C-alpha cells in the first residue's frame with residue numbers, strides 16, 4: 345500500500361480466511377490464558393498479547409496500526425483524548441526537573457496542560473513564537489531540555505510551523521521534535537518526512553470528523569536514536585525495575601521502545617485508554633479522511649477568498665490565501681491544502697460578530713472544529729470569555745476573531761449563508 349487514500353480505507357486490518365470484513369469490536373476487559381506461566385510472560389513483556397484493556401485492546405490497536413501507516417511510523421497507540429496523547433508523549437521522556445521548548449501557538453488546552461498542570465509536576469516549559477528568530481529559538485534551550493513541541497497548523501491561531509527548522513535545532517541539542525498534527529492530518533502533511541520524531545493527534549477532530557468520539561493517538565517515527573542520548577533519556581535506555589529490569593531500547597529496538605514504554609508504564613498507571621467502540625467509530629472516520637480533507641480545504645479556500653473580498657470584513661487568516669504570512673510555509677509543507685478552519689474579523693468588531701453569527705443558518709455555533717458540519721465560534725464570548733481585551737490580544741485571539749470551521753457541505757451554500765448574514769447586519 346503506497347497511496348494515502350488506499351491506506352485510509354484499508355491499512356491496519358487484513359482479515360484472514362472467514363474472518364469479519366469490518367474490524368471486530370472486542371468489547372472485553374480481559375483475555376483468557378491456559379496457564380499462569382503464559383500470562384506471566386505477558387506481564388514481564390516477554391511475550392506480546394492482550395491481558396487487560398486498560399493497557400491494550402485489539403480494536404484500539406487495529407486502528408492505531410492504520411494511523412501508524414498513515415503517518416509512516418514504526419509504532420502507534422490510541423489514547424482516550426488528544427489531551428492524554430500530548431501529556432503521554434511528553435511525560436514518557438520527561439520527569440520532574442526537566443524542561444521542554446514549545447511553540448506558543450498551540451491549542452489552549454495543551455497550553456494549560458503544559459504551563460499549569462505539568463508545571464505542578466516539576467516540568468518546565470519555555471514558549472517561543474513559531475516564527476521566532478534562530479537566536480530566540482537557540483536561547484530557549486537549557487541543559488535539561490528533553491523535547492521540542494509544536495503544532496503543524498496551530499489551533500486556533502492557524503500559524504504554520506517550520507517543521508524542518510524546528511527539527512534541525514531540536515536534533516542539534518540531542519532531543520526529539522514532537523508534532524501535534526491534528527489540523528492537517530497525515531493526508532495533508534506527514535511531519536516525519538520533514539524530520540519530526542513523534543507525532544500526536546486529537547482524533548476527535550478531522551480523523552473522526554463526525555463529532556462522535558473524543559480520542560487521541562501517538563505515533564513514533566522510529567528515527568530518534570535514544571541510545572545516542574542515553575544520559576538524557578534513561579527511562580528508555582536503562583533497566584525498568586517495574587518490569588524485571590528490561591531496557592526498552594534493547595528489547596524493542598529504536599522503532600518500538602517509545603510506544604512500548606508509554607503503554608507499559610503510562611497506560612498501566614494512568615489508564616487513559618479508549619473504549620473499543622470509540623476506536624471502531626474512529627475507524628469509520630478514517631476510511632473517508634482523504635475525501636473529506638480535500639473537500640474541507642476546497643470549501644475553506646473558497647470561503648476565505650469570498651470573505652477577503654467583502655467590504656464588511658476587516659481581515660481574514662487562512663494559510664491558503666496569498667495575503668497570509670504563512671502562505672509560503674503552507675505551500676512547502678501542505679501543497680494540497682492545510683485544513684478547513686478559517687478565522688476572520690468584521691469591521692464592526694466584537695458586537696458585529698455576535699449579530700453576524702446569530703444570523704447564520706447553515707454554520708452552527710458549537711465549541712468544536714474540524715467536523716463534517718460547518719461550525720462557528722466567537723472565542724472572546726465562549727472559550728476565552730474570562731480574558732480581558734489585553735489578554736485576548738496577547739494570546740493572539742482578538743475580541744473580534746470569528747473561527748469558522750468549514751465542513752463538507754456545498755461551498756455555494758456556505759458562501760450564500762455567510763453573504764446573507766453579512767448583508768442583514
Ligand SMILES: *Cc1c(COP(=O)(O)O)cnc(C)c1O
Nearest residue numbers: 425426427451499526546548559
Ligand atoms: C482539540 C485539540 C487537542 C485536544 O484534544 P481532545 O481530543 O479534545 O482532548 C489537542 N491538540 C489540538 C491541536 C486540538 O485541536
